[in-house]
Amino acid sequence: MILHHAKGSCSLGILVLIEELGIDCEVRHVDLPGGEQRTPEFLAINPKGKVPALIRDDGQVITEWPAIASYLAALKPERQLLPADPLGLARVVEAVEYVVSTMHMQGFSRIVRPENFCPERDQAEQVKERGLEIFRSGFDLFDRALEDRPFVAGSFSIADAALFYAEWWMVNRLDGRLPRNCNAHYERLMDRAAVRRALDR
Structure with missing residues (x-):
């Protein structure tokens, strides 16, 4: 492949x-x-x-x-990166869709491509600010979800890989801070050998 x-x-x-x-x-x-x-x-x-x-x-x-x-x-x-039980599967898909469709496409995209969201250049800063609000609110939601668990769905799943790329953006592209539980999740993934290999590639 x-x-x-x-x-x-x-x-x-x-x-x-x-x-x-x-x-x-x-x-x-x-x-x-x-x-x-x-x-x-x-x-x-x-x-x-x-x-x-x-x-x-x-x-x-x-x-x-x-x-x-x-x-x-x-x-x-x-x-088992996709849960076998229907509810577990739904929760993982729910989390992935939120990262991709809301945090990424509605939030981060506004920050890095404001011209796609406003016809006038003088509106760009407002668009970026709104994007950052959306992006940060997503981390706040995940921060609460991660309060009592190491991974989004309890054990490592595709949802953690989705959240990780958003966390990586916040830390490395926006130079921003993650909420406490999201930061612990980010550090936990940064310690995984697979993540280190991915970053090397």
Whole structure:
């Protein structure tokens, strides 16, 4: 398999899962600042023009963070990165969707791409401020959820890889502070060998 990944992007979470599951996968780096995602070559792989994109050995392409994460977890069901029980599964999917659709797309995207949310340049700072509010409120929710558990769903799951990439952004791209329990979660994941290998890649 081949993962199309961009440094500092949400595909870091997918790399974490690949390393955690021990899946043999080539990583191809996409130059987002340079616009590689808009080239005909990349659009032939993912017409959406974004990462992550996973190419299976049979050539089929899977896109979108939740879909790729779920697919990888399903390849190694014995690792239980997706719970087998219906309620546990729902809770993991719930957490992943909130990170991706709200914290990432509604929050972080406003911070780094304010022009996508406002027609006037003089509104950019307000858009960024609103994005940071959304991003931080997400961490507040997860902070409460992590009060009595080490991982989002009790044991390590794809939800932790999703939350980790958002935490990594807050610490390394925004130079911000995480709430106490989220910071403990972030440090816990930073200590995992799979996460260190993902960061090295």
